[in-house]
Amino acid sequence: MSELPETLTIGELSARSGVAASALRYYDRLGLLESDRSTGNQRRFPRSELRRVAFIRIAQRVGLSLDEIRDALSMLPEGRTPTRGDWARLSRAWRTRLDDQIHLMERLRDKLASCIGCGCLSLKRCELSNAHDLAGAEGPGPRFLLRE
Amino acid sequence: MSELPETLTIGELSARSGVAASALRYYDRLGLLESDRSTGNQRRFPRSELRRVAFIRIAQRVGLSLDEIRDALSMLPEGRTPTRGDWARLSRAWRTRLDDQIHLMERLRDKLASCIGCGCLSLKRCELSNAHDLAGAEGPGPRFLLRE
DNA sequence: CTGCAACCTGAAGTAAGGTTTAAGTCAACC
């Protein structure tokens, strides 16, 4: 009766999410997606995985690695389909992360402005490239530049 | 008489820039750095390459690939040590690039805020993941998400 | 029941940006 299938094949999930099937298989292998298998061993994705794929792609844009995303997704409740609240909870941390990144880029831009003024780019004197405030020392020896 | 050597060995350039010698060799191979050789075939970098390394690392933070950076550096005058003005000219373009990136992240953050509100993350309805304004269609089929 | 598109797997390939290793050379100090 229903026009909407219970589950999606990988091709359908790919078409609806805009993410290549090969990428979805890759995510599946890394444990970012959950799927059942048909009797013939083909993946059958619950419709809720559509939202999971959306989460993954957005999180990537926020700058998370697939590893970090997997960790985040593991915080979702087991045994039931995540609610809006679950997704919202997961996403909330992004706000801070984005704010921090934006802040960093703004500082970089402003320092760039003053460095263009002086034309220096000196590693020893220029705030911009020295950037201890952005990088922080890591290990011995001078570690000037942001490793991001 | 002079305390300052005319040229730097790769180890010195590494120590002063905070960039690993292996990375400097890699940059050299890609044509991002210029160096002479000692009689025994060791690299000898003019002190001005210190500034070049600074440029490279900052440009990376701005989001440029090494290829793009090589292209930018190729705009420097040949045959003479670049002046402050030369560097400033090269750096000016970053300002725009940074502004654009900051703008993009701000939009992402703001959409994220409203999407957390609705908890949707729907690929079909949510501005955030749909994001045609950020991605633009590339090729046939739905291409929702930003590839950057 | 046949045919074909869609699916499966593992392995290899790609791209960027490097690091590591092996085997050998150079420079500098004593």
Add this chain to the structure above:
DNA sequence: GGTTGACTTAAACCTTACTTCAGGTTGCAG
């Protein structure tokens, strides 16, 4: 002039995030 640390190279390896390929299976329409 010998030892030692810094340097040289090519080639292999690393990580992330995938794509592509080869060879084989499934699922559904006719």
